Every structure is written in C-alpha cells, then in structure tokens.
Amino acid sequence: MNQLKIALVSLNPTVGDLSGNYTKILAARKEAAAADLVVYSELCLIGYPPEDIVLKGAFQKAAMDKVVELAAVTEDGGPAMLIGSCWREGGQLYNAAILLDQGKIAAIHYKVDLPNYGVFDEKRVFARGPKPKAISFRGVKLGVMVCEDMWQPDISENLKIDGAEILVVLNGSPFEQDKHSERQTLAEARIRENNLPLIYVNQVGGQDELAFDGGAFSLNRDGELAARSLNWQESIIITNWHKKDGSWTCDMGEINDVPKGYAAIYQAMVTGLRDYVRKNHFPGVVLGMSGGIDSAISAIVAVDALGAENVHLVMMPSKYTSEESLIDAAICADWIGARIDNIPIDPAVQAYDNMLAGQFAGTDEDTTEENLQSRIRGVMLMAISNKFGYMLLTTGNKSEMSVGYATLYGDMCGGYSVIKDLYKTDVFAISAWRNENYPDGVLGPKGKVMPENIITKPPTAELKPDQKDQDSLPSYEVLDDILECLVESEMTVDDIVARGHTRETVARIEHLLYIAEYKRRQAPPGVKLTRRNFGRDRRYPITNGFRNARLD
Numbered sequence: 284m285n286q287l288k289i290a291l292v293s294l295n296p297t298v299g300d301l302s303g304n305y306t307k308i309l310a311a312r313k314e315a316a317a318a319d320l321v322v323y324s325e326l327c328l329i330g331y332p333p334e335d336i337v338l339k340g341a342f343q344k345a346a347m348d349k350v351v352e353l354a355a356v357t358e359d360g361g362p363a364m365l366i367g368s369c370w371r372e373g374g375q376l377y378n379a380a381i382l383l384d385q386g387k388i389a390a391i392h393y394k395v396d397l398p399n400y401g402v403f404d405e406k407r408v409f410a411r412g413p414k415p416k417a418i419s420f421r422g423v424k425l426g427v428m429v430c431e432d433m434w435q436p437d438i439s440e441n442l443k444i445d446g447a448e449i450l451v452v453l454n455g456s457p458f459e460q461d462k463h464s465e466r467q468t469l470a471e472a473r474i475r476e477n478n479l480p481l482i483y484v485n486q487v488g489g490q491d492e493l494a495f496d497g498g499a500f501s502l503n504r505d506g507e508l509a510a511r512s513l514n515w516q517e518s519i520i521i522t523n524w525h526k527k528d529g530s531w532t533c534d535m536g537e538i539n540d541v542p543k544g545y546a547a548i549y550q551a552m553v554t555g556l557r558d559y560v561r562k563n564h565f566p567g568v569v570l571g572m573s574g575g576i577d578s579a580i581s582a583i584v585a586v587d588a589l590g591a592e593n594v595h596l597v598m599m600p601s602k603y604t605s606e607e608s609l610i611d612a613a614i615c616a617d618w619i620g621a622r623i624d625n626i627p628i629d630p631a632v633q634a635y636d637n638m639l640a641g642q643f644a645g646t647d648e649d650t651t652e653e654n655l656q657s658r659i660r661g662v663m664l665m666a667i668s669n670k671f672g673y674m675l676l677t678t679g680n681k682s683e684m685s686v687g688y689a690t691l692y693g694d695m696c697g698g699y700s701v702i703k704d705l706y707k708t709d710v711f712a713i714s715a716w717r718n719e720n721y722p723d724g725v726l727g728p729k730g731k732v733m734p735e736n737i738i739t740k741p742p743t744a745e746l747k748p749d750q751k752d753q754d755s756l757p758s759y760e761v762l763d764d765i766l767e768c769l770v771e772s773e774m775t776v777d778d779i780v781a782r783g784h785t786r787e788t789v790a791r792i793e794h795l796l797y798i799a800e801y802k803r804r805q806a807p808p809g810v811k812l813t814r815r816n817f818g819r820d821r822r823y824p825i826t827n828g829f830r831n832a833r834l835d
Contacts, residue, residue, distance in 0.1 A: 290315035295488030298330030331455030358386030489558030555810030567593030574608025657693030687799030703809025
C-alpha cells in the first residue's frame with residue numbers, strides 16, 4: 284500500500300453518553316467516507332475524563348458492547364476506525380485505542396503512561412498497559428500512542444523498533460494557557476528522535492471544569508506541519524499520505540491558525556460554560572448583575588455561549604448601590620440584548636435587621652451585616668433559579684477566591700463560574716479585549732459589549748458607604764503577582780519579596796490564601812484556564828499549620 288487517506292476527527296463527546304457518542308462516531312465516519320482510516324480522540328466512545336464512572340461494571344460492559352457494535356459496522360467495506368474506549372482484559376481495566384476494521388476488532392493498544400498529576404488521576408481507574416507493539420493496518424505499521432504516551436521518548440522508541448512507520452496519537456488533552464505550543468514541541472521531539480511522521484488528534488468541548496480545544500494536526504518526519512484542523516469546534520480533516528523510498532509523507536493540506544492569548548482563553552470560557560449548561564440540560568443561566576466588571580464579563584460570556592434569550596440578569600440594589608452601578612448594568616444588558624430585572628433588597632435587609640436586633644444588641648456593624656446583604660442576594664437568585672430552572676452562574680474571580688473575599692452562601696451560590704480561574708487583572712484585560720474583538724462562533728453581538736466605565740472605575744462590593752476593594756487589599760497588580768507566585772509557582776516568601784514586595788504584604792496574602800481553603804472546597808466548579816486551578820490541580824488541606832512567613 285503506497286497511498287493512504289487518514290481522517291483526523293475531533294469530536295465533542297459527553298462522558299457516559301454511550302449512545303450519543305456512538306452516533307457521533309458513526310456520523311463522522313460517514314462524512315469521512317473517502318478515507319481509509321478514521322482516527323478519533325482518547326476515550327471518545329465513553330467521554331474523557333470518565334473518572335470513577337468507569338469503575339462501574341455495568342458501564343464497562345455497555346462500553347465494550349458498543350465497541351463490538353462499531354466493529355460490525357466496518358464490515359461494509361468503508362473506512363476503518365481507530366477509536367478510544369475502556370477495555371477489560373485479564374481482570375484489569377485499560378484506557379485503550381482500538382482498531383476496528385473489516386467487521387472485527389483488528390488490534391488493541393493499551394495506554395502505558397498513566398498521568399497522575401494536576402487534573403489527571405488515571406492510575407486510580409486504569410491499569411498500565413504492557414510494552415507497546417506497532418499495529419498492522421492493511422500493510423502499514425502504525426505506532427499508536429494514547430495522549431501521555433507521547434510525552435516521554437521510550438514508548439515511541441519501542442514502537443519504532445517494532446517497525447512503526449507512522450506515529451498516531453489519540454488525545455484527551457485539556458486546555459490551559461500555551462498548551463498547544465507544548466504539545467507540538469513534544470510531537471516534534473518524538474519525530475526527531477524516530478525520524479517518523481506523526482498524527483495528533485485531540486478532543487474538543489467542555490466537560491465539567493475542563494475545556495478541550497481540539498486542534499488535530501499532522502507533522503512530516505522533517506517536522507513540517509502538513510495539516511491542522513480548526514480549534515474549539517468539532518472538525519474532520521482528511522489527510523493524504525504517500526510512501527516513497529520506504530517512508531510515509533503527508534501531502535500539504537488545510538492548515539488553520541491556532542487562537543492564542545486572550546482569544547484562546549475566551550474560547551475556553553465560552554466552551555466550558557456552553558457545554559456545562561447544554562450537557563446538563565439547563566434551559567439557560569441567571570446571574571446577579573452588579574454594575575461591576577466581574578458580573579459584566581460573566582454575562583457577556585454567557586450571551587456569547589448561549590444566546591441572549593437564554594441569559595437572565597438580575598440587579599439587586601441596596602441603599603449602598605450607586606446610581607452609576609445601576610446605569611452601567613442597564614447599559615451593558617442593553618448592549619448584549621439580555622433581559623435585566625431590578626429587585627431591591629432593602630425590604631429583606633430591614634427584615635433581617637429587625638429579626639436579629641435582639642441578638643446583635645450592643646454590637647457594632649461589621650462584615651456580618653455586609654455578608655448578610657450578599658446572602659440575601661444569593662437566596663433571591665437561587666429562588667429564581669429554582670422557579671424557572673435556569674442555572675445560577677456565579678461571578679467570583681481567582682483573586683477573590685484565593686484570599687477569601689467571597690461570601691459563602693452569598694455570592695458563591697451557584698452551579699458554575701466562567702472566571703473562577705481568572706485573576707482580576709486578567710478580568711480587566713479580557714474585558715477590554717472582548718470590546719475590540721469578535722471571537723469565532725459566539726452568539727453575542729459584534730462591537731463594544733461592556734461600557735468603558737465598568738472597566739475603568741475602581742472595583743467595589745458596595746456593601747457599605749464609599750467601599751473600595753483596595754481598602755482591605757493591595758492593588759490587584761500587586762495582589763495578582765503575589766498570588767501567581769504562591770499558587771502557580773509555589774515560590775518561597777523570600778523569592779517573592781525579592782521581586783519587590785514587602786514581607787508583611789506577602790505574609791498576609793499567604794495567610795489569607797491558606798485560611799480560605801474551606802471556602803474554595805464549597806465553591807462551584809469553573810472552567811480551568813491556568814496551569815493550577817483550585818480543586819483539580821491545587822489540593823491543599825483545610826486544616827493547615829504551615830506558614831512560610833509568620834504574621835507579626
């Protein structure tokens with residue numbers, strides 16, 4: 284065989300939806316009918332990551348039965364399929380790449396390198412596969428790898444020794460900043476080491492906290508990029524291969540650009556929210572609109588992801604809410620075309636004040652009364668959510684969640700957050716970016732979507748007179764730099780101080796970061812954007828006596 288057509292398919296599966304994913308797989312095969320082989324992403328039949336659902340015996344059997352059904356389809360003489368699914372053999376459960384051809388299961392490769400760091404926990408559910416061997420497909424030897432198998436050189440080296448002619452990698456690689464460059468760099472390294480071309484196929488879509496950017500590509504053995512699909516959407520790209528002088532080469536084909544920087548982050552936010560809402564069958568979202576930047580960008584992402592008709596905004600002013608905030612919230616809602624209602628909370632605040640008057644007699648007002656306002660708003664939003672079925676979208680950013688400047692059972696109420704993993708300085712930057720850019724595939728309007736005043740005015744919770752965030756926190760430029768050092772890089776206090784921060788400030792922020800862990804444990808999920816998000820990547824104890832620096 285000297286000519287070969289290989290289709291690279293990035294699908295958006297739903298974890299556990301075996302019938303729905305089966306249908307997607309077959310629809311893609313039909314569309315790629317001209318191909319000899321259709322390559323899908325890691326665990327595409329069962330969805331990735333399956334977590335502990337894959338330990339359920341009934342689920343394993345149902346998945347394996349679906350693989351057999353898919354194999355039978357290939358008896359029609361059409362393309363073979365290389366799919367990802369779980370497979371049980373010898374009492375062990377494996378993460379498998381399975382070749383289906385001519386009506387049968389032609390070969391199975393078991394994932395060898397099981398990641399157990401960050402968001403990954405595969406050693407918990409899968410057994411490690413044996414030393415891999417190349418898979419023979421119609422006279423061509425394929426060096427099949429599953430995701431992490433590509434990250435170390437030994438597996439591809441073993442496949443080359445066993446006669447592999449083309450490296451084929453099935454992936455469930457979630458998005459984080461600059462991840463695409465890292466993937467391609469690793470792929471290029473495997474190519475240089477083995478002098479073999481490589482195919483890379485990745486999942487697309489949102490699954491709980493994770494967003495997958497897709498972006499299948501093909502590289503020739505000289506490292507030249509021959510084809511690359513669109514990111515952030517389901518795609519099928521057919522690559523043409525020919526064999527000359529004993530080596531396979533991919534003809535130059537369609538090469539799409541990769542979104543980078545804030546363009547990529549924004550797509551991850553839209554994708555994460557859209558699929559969380561749709562896959563969990565919510566009709567839309569409701570959120571509290573304060574006139575501040577966090578709720579504004581959350582509302583804009585929601586409209587871009589779901590359409591304005593599926594986004595309900597609620598302004599809940601108190602006696603501390605400024606006229607400026609009311610105007611800013613109304614303008615933003617008008618610009619994005621979303622419904623906004625105004626429900627003052629003063630009657631409820633007064634009722635609680637009266638109810639608690641005896642208990643609080645002889646005490647001064649403090650954060651208790653501030654938090655009460657936030658909790659009243661949370662109760663109101665949850666009531667609207669319960670009544671109409673819309674999911675409540677929370678609006679807290681990573682800076683606030685880091686230091687505990689969020690109210691349990693108040694502004695932390697809800698089912699999902701699109702800015703949970705976005706520092707406040709990035710919230711400002713991405714809001715300005717969205718005003719100047721119109722991302723691909725969004726449902727919101729073109730042009731400016733956020734009033735400039737929301738971006739430029741000093742942030743405030745408006746829970747007491749003339750309140751500003753910087754009354755109790757350092758500037759967000761300082762705070763976010765310290766937090767990135769502590770959270771993303773695990774730097775020592777001495778090293779952070781050497782960057783120009785005072786030891787007192789760093790020690791205080793470290794202390795706030797640690798004591799807020801109990802709040803973060805109760806926070807809703809939110810799309811992963813950075814290398815270390817709270818919950819999956821960074822798992823700290825609530826009870827924690829360690830401090831790198833002590834407060835005086």
